[in-house]
Amino acid sequence: LAKTTQPISMDSYEGQEVNITCSHNNIATNDYITWYQQFPSQGPRFIIQGYKTKVTNEVASLFIPADRKSSTLSLPRVSLSDTAVYYCLVGDRGSTLGRLYFGRGTQLTVWP
């Protein structure tokens, strides 16, 4: 079961770009990398998922180097409402692995 390591917390100011890096040294060939966002007292919400190189959607980008042992979630021009806990999740694409490890996540605080 691939586990992940993220910074415990990060601070930023409104309008800045934020990059959160996740380490997953034991990632398996079939594993995908998924990021979730969680606000207090709410369930986590899917942000983005990727396998290699770069993925971009309307809210974030995900950068994955060739060795796939780490990944970086990039949030462009953050606002106060981006203050949340961000989780990096590594797991098989559902074929056999039901166990998913969320870890402790990264608390991002955005200041005015």
Added chain:
Amino acid sequence: EAQVTQNPRYLITVTGKKLTVTCSQNMNHEYMSWYRQDPGLGLRQIYYSMNVEVTDKGDVPEGYKVSRKEKRNFPLILESPSPNQTSLYFCASRPDRDSGNTIYFGEGSWLTVV
């Protein structure tokens, strides 16, 4: 509306009194799971189910039971709750194996055991 519904949302109970937290999803998802969240410990998986009648332990299964008799329901059972099971609980579901790790979470159930 596609959703995962948990009940109750808030519960205070006493040590040893059996309780069940229900979870239901209306998306015909094969995979369902339970997590607990405690300060500083993130989300920890309790049990998961890959399909009807197929369940398996996660990282912290002690003190919990689950069942999956129907595809849409995945109740979490605490046979004899103890104070260390005071936590915020999330139920989650995911479509079939080709959907990746896009997981849908319920709104959470706050459980206090005194």
